[in-house]
Amino acid sequence: MIMTVESSGLVDQITKSDHAVGIGDKVIAKKRCVKKKARLQLKRPAVRHQAAAAAAAVVSTTLQKVFDSCRRVFKGAAAVPCAADVQNLCRILDGMIPEDVGLSKDLQFFKPKTEAEGTPRVTSATIYKGNNFELCIFFLPASAVIPLHNHPEMTVFSKLLLGTMHIKSYDWVDPLNSDFLISPSKSRLAKLKANRIFTAPCDTSVLYPTSGGNIHEFTAITPCAFLDVIGPPYSKDDGRDCSYYKETPCINLLDREEIEEYKADGSCYRWLEEIETPKESEMDGIEYMGPKIIDSTA
Ligand SMILES: N[C@@H](CS(=O)O)C(=O)O
Numbered sequence: 001m002i003m004t005v006e007s008s009g010l011v012d013q014i015t016k017s018d019h020a021v022g023i024g025d026k027v028i029a030k031k032r033c034v035k036k037k038a039r040l041q042l043k044r045p046a047v048r049h050q051a052a053a054a055a056a057a058v059v060s061t062t063l064q065k066v067f068d069s070c071r072r073v074f075k076g077a078a079a080v081p082c083a084a085d086v087q088n089l090c091r092i093l094d095g096m097i098p099e100d101v102g103l104s105k106d107l108q109f110f111k112p113k114t115e116a117e118g119t120p121r122v123t124s125a126t127i128y129k130g131n132n133f134e135l136c137i138f139f140l141p142a143s144a145v146i147p148l149h150n151h152p153e154m155t156v157f158s159k160l161l162l163g164t165m166h167i168k169s170y171d172w173v174d175p176l177n178s179d180f181l182i183s184p185s186k187s188r189l190a191k192l193k194a195n196r197i198f199t200a201p202c203d204t205s206v207l208y209p210t211s212g213g214n215i216h217e218f219t220a221i222t223p224c225a226f227l228d229v230i231g232p233p234y235s236k237d238d239g240r241d242c243s244y245y246k247e248t249p250c251i252n253l254l255d256r257e258e259i260e261e262y263k264a265d266g267s268c269y270r271w272l273e274e275i276e277t278p279k280e281s282e283m284d285g286i287e288y289m290g291p292k293i294i295d296s297t298a
Contacts, residue, residue, distance in 0.1 A: 062100040065092045066229065067128060067135065067293045074132040074231035077238055080155055080208060081231070089229065093159040093204040096227065101127070101137055102290025103161060103225055109139065110162050110223045119280050120144045125288040128295075133231035137288065140165065140220035147278045148217040148245045153209045156230050163224030164199040168192070169213025170272060187248050187271035190215060195268075197221060215245060215272065244281060245272040 069092055073085040081089070098104055120141035127135040138146070140163070148168070170190035193213035198205075207213050218226075234240050247270045 062092065062096050063127070063135075063291055064293060066096070067295070070133045070135070070229060070231065071295075071297070074155075076132055077232050077240075078153065086155075086206060089157060090204045090206065093157055093227070093229070096159055096161065097201070098161045098225070100291070101161070101227060101288075103137075105162055109141075110225070112222065113142065121280075122146055122283045123286055124283050125286050127227075127288045127290070128293055129233060131232065133229060134233040135293075136228045136230065137161075137290075138218075138224075138226055138228065138283075140218065140224045142220055142222050144220045144224075145280055146218040147281050148215060148247070148272070149281065150215045150243050150245070151207060151209075151230070151234075152240045152243075154207075154214075154230060154232060154234075154240060155209065156207050156228060157204050158207075158226055158228050159204045160198050160200040160202055160224065160226045162200050164197060164221040165224045165226070166197050166219040166221060167194050167205070167213075167216060168219075169194040169207065169216035170270070171211055171214055173269065187273040189269055190272045192268040192270065200224075242277075244275050244277055246275050247271070248273045 066089070069085075069089045073081045073089055120143060122144050123139040125137045125139070127137065129136075140146070148170075169192075171193055173189040173191050193211075194205075194216070205212075207216065218224075232238070232240065234242050
């Protein structure tokens with residue numbers, strides 16, 4: 001069976017109307033997004049260009065290579081990919097260009113715009129989701145934020161395709177908490193792994209269950225799009241639910257002074273307190289409209 005994702009061409013512009021997301025002169029419906037309980041209305045694409053129909057026949061070799069590699073790499077819930085598999089998948093993703101998933105820097109979405117009011121919302125387009133891994137594109141308008149959150153027992157490859165984005169990431173210092181520092185709110189001590197700006201094209205970043213910055217936050221400096229390879233996907237049933245955090249100051253009992261950061265070996269440490277799912281974490285979902293994937297095993 002050929003698994004195809006309906007693809008009628010490029011994502012032209014992600015604008016929002018009441019019950020649908022405008023893609024240029026094609027209107028498709030937002031798909032229900034796990035993180036957003038909004039009621040969505042399914043609309044047939046308003047206009048389907050011949051070129052778009054032709055695009056449906058296009059299989060992106062690079063995207064297909066990513067998919068085929070993921071099928072070999074992600075064997076199931078507890079498996080962390082071996083170094084050779086990570087290196088191979090990174091090599092494929094490093095070579096990915098926006099057009100491999102039907103995007104282009106010339107699309108209206110990525111053009112600089114006047115300041116949006118408030119914090120703009122993130123939109124996601126799922127290319128593929130199975131039990132062992134998920135391929136998903138995230139679109140962030142300038143200043144949009146994916147708040148600080150974790151990826152329990154997951155390995156995630158993030159490939160920035162377009163735009164400039166700030167990434168801050170942490171790893172837990174010790175699951176049992178450092179006992180000589182007590183934070184005022186049962187927070188967990190985390191070590192800062194990244195706090196910097198990335199501009200596409202750039203190499204793929206990889207996080208693991210306990211390293212590589214498993215807890216991270218993305219802030220779009222310009223309109224951005226990135227592809228995530230998530231293995232295995234979030235799953236409440238399997239105990240892999242997404243948790244959100246905020247950085248809190250910590251109190252060093254040894255000298256009872258409030259300190260912003262606990263410095264040891266020159267690294268930067270902060271306490272992270274789990275918080276309720278923040279409103280700005282809600283995302284809108286749209287249908288993936290780029291080149292399709294062929295799943296020969298399905
Ligand atoms: N982990 C996020 C996307 S990203 O921040 O990597 C999600 O799957 O919603």
